[in-house]
Amino acid sequence: MISESQVNQVIIDTISGHFKDLENFQIIKEFIEQVLQYEHLIWNQTIQGRDIIANYEKIIDKIIPEDI
Amino acid sequence: MQFSISSLRITNFRQFYGTQELDFKLDKEKNVIIIYGRNGAGKSNILNAMTWCLYGFEIQRKSNIQNKNELPIVNASALDELKPNGKISAEVVIRLKTKDGPWSIKRRIEWSKNAQGDKNSVADSEKLTVTYPDGNQDITLTGSETQIRINQLLPKALIPFFFIDGEQLRNFFQISTPEQIGQAINYISQMQLVTNAQEHLEWVEEDVRRKVKRTTPKVDKILKDLEFYKEEERTKSGMLHNKNELLNTYLEEKSEIDLFLKEHNSVVIRQLQGKRDLLDNSNQRINERLSRAKVAKNSYLVDIAPFIFLKDTINESHNIIQEKVEKGELPPKIRETFIRELLEKGKCICGNPLIGDARRNLELYREKVSLSELSEIVIIGKNQIEEIFFDIHNFTEKMDEFADEIRELETEFTDNKLQLEEISENLKESNNEEIQRKEDRRTDLEIKIRELEQTIHQETLELESIKKLIKGKKVEYDSELEKDQKNIHLKKKLRLIESAITVLNDTEKEIKDRIREQVQDNASSNFLTLISKNRAFQEVIIHDDYTVEVIHTLGWNAINNLSAGEYLIMGLSFMSALMSISGFKAPVIIDTPLGKEDDIHREYITTNLPKYLKGTQLFLLVTPTEYTEEVENNLKQFLLEENYYKILVNEDHTKSFIKREG
Numbered sequence A: 001m002i003s004e005s006q007v008n009q010v011i012i013d014t015i016s017g018h019f020k021d022l023e024n025f026q027i028i029k030e031f032i033e034q035v036l037q038y039e040h041l042i043w044n045q046t047i048q049g050r051d052i053i054a055n056y057e058k059i060i061d062k063i064i065p066e067d068i
Numbered sequence B: 001m002q003f004s005i006s007s008l009r010i011t012n013f014r015q016f017y018g019t020q021e022l023d024f025k026l027d028k029e030k031n032v033i034i035i036y037g038r039n040g041a042g043k044s045n046i047l048n049a050m051t052w053c054l055y056g057f058e059i060q061r062k063s064n065i066q067n068k069n070e071l072p073i074v075n076a077s078a079l080d081e082l083k084p085n086g087k088i089s090a091e092v093v094i095r096l097k098t099k100d101g102p103w104s105i106k107r108r109i110e111w112s113k114n115a116q117g118d119k120n121s122v123a124d125s126e127k128l129t130v131t132y133p134d135g136n137q138d139i140t141l142t143g144s145e146t147q148i149r150i151n152q153l154l155p156k157a158l159i160p161f162f163f164i165d166g167e168q169l170r171n172f173f174q175i176s177t178p179e180q181i182g183q184a185i186n187y188i189s190q191m192q193l194v195t196n197a198q199e200h201l202e203w204v205e206e207d208v209r210r211k212v213k214r215t216t217p218k219v220d221k222i223l224k225d226l227e228f229y230k231e232e233e234r235t236k237s238g239m240l241h242n243k244n245e246l247l248n249t250y251l252e253e254k255s256e257i258d259l260f261l262k263e264h265n266s267v268v269i270r271q272l273q274g275k276r277d278l279l280d281n282s283n284q285r286i287n288e289r290l291s292r293a294k295v296a297k298n299s300y301l302v303d304i305a306p307f308i309f310l311k312d313t314i315n316e317s318h319n320i321i322q323e324k325v326e327k328g329e330l331p332p333k334i335r336e337t338f339i340r341e342l343l344e345k346g347k348c349i350c351g352n353p354l355i356g357d358a359r360r361n362l363e364l365y366r367e368k369v370s371l372s373e374l375s376e377i378v379i380i381g382k383n384q385i386e387e388i389f390f391d392i393h394n395f396t397e398k399m400d401e402f403a404d405e406i407r408e409l410e411t412e413f414t415d416n417k418l419q420l421e422e423i424s425e426n427l428k429e430s431n432n433e434e435i436q437r438k439e440d441r442r443t444d445l446e447i448k449i450r451e452l453e454q455t456i457h458q459e460t461l462e463l464e465s466i467k468k469l470i471k472g473k474k475v476e477y478d479s480e481l482e483k484d485q486k487n488i489h490l491k492k493k494l495r496l497i498e499s500a501i502t503v504l505n506d507t508e509k510e511i512k513d514r515i516r517e518q519v520q521d522n523a524s525s526n527f528l529t530l531i532s533k534n535r536a537f538q539e540v541i542i543h544d545d546y547t548v549e550v551i552h553t554l555g556w557n558a559i560n561n562l563s564a565g566e567y568l569i570m571g572l573s574f575m576s577a578l579m580s581i582s583g584f585k586a587p588v589i590i591d592t593p594l595g596k597e598d599d600i601h602r603e604y605i606t607t608n609l610p611k612y613l614k615g616t617q618l619f620l621l622v623t624p625t626e627y628t629e630e631v632e633n634n635l636k637q638f639l640l641e642e643n644y645y646k647i648l649v650n651e652d653h654t655k656s657f658i659k660r661e662g
Helices: A002-018 A021-044 A049-063 B043-056 B076-080 B145-153 B156-161 B166-175 B178-189 B190-209 B216-260 B267-309 B311-327 B334-345 B356-371 B373-428 B433-481 B483-530 B564-582 B599-612 B629-636
Strands: B004-010 B019-023 B032-036 B087-098 B102-112 B119-133 B136-142 B162-166 B537-542 B546-554 B589-591 B618-620 B637-651 B658-660
Touching: A002 A021, A021 A049, A021 B190, A021 B483, A049 B190, A049 B483, B004 B043, B019 B658, B043 B087, B043 B102, B043 B145, B043 B156, B043 B162, B043 B589, B043 B618, B087 B119, B087 B546, B087 B637, B119 B145, B136 B145, B145 B311, B156 B166, B156 B178, B156 B537, B156 B564, B162 B166, B166 B216, B166 B564, B166 B589, B178 B216, B178 B483, B178 B564, B190 B216, B190 B483, B216 B267, B267 B311, B267 B373, B311 B373, B334 B356, B373 B433, B483 B537, B483 B564, B483 B599, B599 B629
Parallel strands: B032 B618, B032 B637, B162 B589, B589 B618
Antiparallel strands: B004 B019, B004 B087, B087 B102, B102 B119, B119 B136, B537 B546, B637 B658
């Protein structure tokens, strides 16, 4: 079975393949981590799926705040 | 999560009258459980009772929608015996053993009789109750969370890999399309989260684009175009999805007809179908070779065409070079001549005398440039031109070679096709009406499949073009955003979303590829282990497009020529590979596992499978014809007496009961 850590490693390798500079690498990595955590919550239905777009935007706003 | 079934209680479910209680003793070595019953006694309904209890559907029923005239889920005799205004329930309770403690899962549905006693109806809809341990206490759930709990134990999508119908398993590799095999692998890969994330990110991306302040006149137009193409993409994808599903249904039906003819009682029909299989396989190979030959011919044409068009110019250049070579002007020695002159004059171009170190350096340099880069290029160029001439000269011959190969393959293909048509006509002339009907349907299906494949190919190309247009529009859109500072922030967001989609998409592909390779390796090793005495095969390959090959020791692909027993072992090997990769350890329940097996394969399965699944409960629901003396002897070492149950049926076949035999 492919474990969660192996999946994470594939994600990291893929990001490294696309983004060579450290800053972009960190931003994308953090964003994808949060996206998957959020999807996990939807999957387990501990939160409602209807606010998906709004919640996604909240995640994005945290990563790229308005004043940057 | 790992679990085993410690007991099963079935009350008034389908033909099971009253309450039937089955307790299973757990033993790592003796992992087999036998439930024995003749055809129609209710073996499949044991499988159905389990999936109904756990997931609310019956795995062995074609439709899970209760039809008005269909037998109700509650036992018909018990319902019939009910007094007016009376109530009765169908109920299944499964108790599980997990490392955290015992679980109990109960599903029940209540039926009632009206006051006149002539009408039955559902009095209370299905209720699911799950009790599971949490620390030192037991928690009982009855609401919507119950199904989520069970899915954590074993996701519904994985049921076909644990609750298995022997007949379906045997036919799996005969009737499954590569897409269905791919789907099974994708279920196991459980990349749903990643797929969902991509879909949701696309929603967010569209939403962010809509928010862009339309301060440049072009943005509006681009956005409209983008939304138009996105809509086109969605529509086209949906249509393609439906067409692919329809194609799969046709392919599946055609495979079922082929299987029927292959297993038909008449030797002539079996032989005709066998011959058709071989011709079909041969035509598939010819088709592949034909496409390769056509691609090779086209690539050759693309390579040589410029030279053919420029033949005269190349010829002229060649003549010029040749003339210069003959005159001794080539290879050029420009720099060498120049340096030699300087050395002879003993004067630099600036007028100073060439003496001492300056002269020595120039002498060394003269040696180095004796074969100048330019002269090398000219020599290579000259040789290349000669090679091009050779190619041009051989053009006609080479084209003839391609044409001969293609013609030969096409002739072979047409010959096979004629033979295939003849076989079809022979089958249509059969005395058996069913064969005629099936053969007519097969011809009809072949036409539909061909047409649908062409449409799908065409529409896939169209979808690709739409995707390219979308990509182009996005680039255009991004460059427009640059023109207004106010949009910089949104642009950053968009870039983040797009990057995340790309990363997730690549990750999904990579993981699926790895899982496909793992399933392939496991299935291959399982197959060779389960079929250990048979040395005819060397490996199982699952290609990128999910086509499966079973490689014979002589190198042939034997997937279309396996025996019924080998197909079952192949199905079991594939399912076991999927099971182990899924990471879920649940009991395996196989209905009619040895139906059409010959003695050798029965022996392989009954001696190797329990060993192979050591530590996993293996429920075998067997008929008297399957459970021969030899099978019984083979299974003895894996079977505790207490784990042997028999299904008994009353005289008029309306009520079934389960009794422990051991």
